[in-house]
Amino acid sequence: MRWLFAAMAVWGTIHPMYYFVSWFQANTWDIMAMVDAWHANDAASGLVWDLTVAAVALTVWVIYEAVQTRQWVRLVAIPATFCIGVSCGLPLYIFIRMSKARAAGG
Template structure:
């Protein structure tokens, strides 16, 4: 399998899977962000998982910023709305896709 196809598939799955659950939550509770955040930190297991993902996302953004400048990935900024609107499960494969294109000379 071509890595580019893998990254696109991972980005698609990384968008659909989280939003299945997030969408279900918002459908049941409305767009109340206070209720959403309190639900994310509802117990020790959920809090540990949430903090792990938040720290990973921050580290990814810092790495992405420096890596994109080093490798001249001009469209790296697309990971910002991807990460904040969907999450790391979209932002990471999206950046790898963009970086792969840059490395092979097929930039957007």
């Protein structure tokens, strides 16, 4: 099952990045222009805020569990979440978490 989450992390990296890179190539390599595009209408803004709240919740969970378990490798999910997206960070974190549980015999 953990390899399914690894595959989803890869998919969650490649698929969104295809659209981001395509947008940058068609428009400009200005990140603030992309942020403005994310708020082009209320539907897009709602989706941005939905993903922002999910990213913050995931970050709090990752930090809490990393501190509790002293398994600092879990923190890699935070930059994956904010540099790539929740579509990468969440399945990556679950993959890492399942790998550590399996190694610990759990």
